[in-house]
Structures are given as C-alpha cells and as structure tokens.
Amino acid sequence: MPLIIVAGFPTSGKSTRAKQLHTYVSERIKNATPSGATPKYRLHLISDQTLSISRSVYDLSALPAHTRSANASEKDARAAIYGAVKRVLSDRDIVILDGLNYIKGWRYQLFCESKAVRTPSCILQIGCSKEKSREVNEARLSSEAAGAQDARKLGNDTDDVEGAYDPANWENLVFRYEEPNPMTRWDSPLFTLIWEDGEEQTRQVFDTLWEAVAGETRKIVKSNQ
C-alpha cells in the first residue's frame, strides 16, 4: 500500500498496534518471498518516536489563543513526518505511519501523496474510550512522577520510552480529534481495532488489511480511488 495511517486518541494504544502490525506484515513479506529472492516489499515504521518528535509540539496551552492556528512547532513536526513518508513511499514500500493523525486535512494530504506515487493508502483506527485513554496517560504521569523516567534513562526500561502528555495537552488533542470518516476517499478503506480486541480478532483485521494493501483485492481498492 502501501501507506497505512494509524489514527487514534493520545495514549489509546496506537504504538502497540503499530508494532503488532509491523511484526505481522514483516512475517507476511517473509512468507511470500521464495528463499534467495528479493522481497516484493520493503517495510517502514515511522512515528514521532522514530523521528524524535516530542509530545510538547502538540501543546497549545503555552500559546496565546490568536496564534494557535499558526503553531509552528506542530507544523514543523508535520513537515518532518511528511518528508520522512515521502522519502520512502512507493509501490514497493509499505509504510506504517504511527501517530495521532487527527486532522482530516492532514490525512487528505497523505492520501494525495500516496496517489501521486500511484500506491494505495488506508487508515487503521485505534478505538479506545476517552476514559480509558485518559487513565493510561494518568498512569504514565504517575509513574514518571515516581521516578520511572530515571529508571528508563538508566536503561532499565528501554521498551517503553514514550512519555506522558501534559494533561491539558492531552485534553486539547482529544477535543481537536477529527474522527476518520470512511465515506471519504482519504479515510478509506478504514480498519478498526479496539482496546479489547484479542489476538484472533487482531489477526483477522490484519489479514483483511493485508488483502487490501498487498493481496488480490488490492486491485479493487486501487480502482475505487
């Protein structure tokens, strides 16, 4: 495809699902490659974390209301993400873009970019209630306050290096979130995973997604765009 845009509330489980999808897709690519042959696809995972973009770029609370729409730090971050996607996106590269991706105009821009390189795109929406996502952020805040951050710096917990959002930033991002709408070309096809989805359901969703991006039904997806 191959651009797979992950979208969801902050701390709703996006990176967890993006990593699961990365593992799944790399496995599929490996299985589809005869031994000794060059794989048909290269796989990339791009996120704020891989580009070292801080959570604070989304924080509008420090800005006066009249300058908020010109928030340069978030615009710069988006430009960096856009550049990273554009550099690798092609018909032979599957790109998983793990991020908030909460602005519909931004998703439209990414959709246009994938059309420009004649490759399809899709959305993987992470469904998680506001309450649950807030709880996760609050738990992260408490563990940071308890010194978990220091433990990470010492290398005791390198797996989960993403920090919490400032509570006002978190609330604001949820308020600004523009839910994907599968009736629009740029938000479709739309696949959804919810917090409670277990291994079997997750695999089913990934199977359908793979079919759409790299399988037989891909032709249908392309001709619908």
Ligand code: ADP
């Ligand atoms: P985000 O990328 O949206 O900020 P993360 O993927 O980092 O969210 O997840 C936040 C926390 O919630 C992590 O500690 C992760 O282990 C946990 N988590 C995420 N998704 C699930 C899930 N489906 N079930 C249980 N725990 C989850």
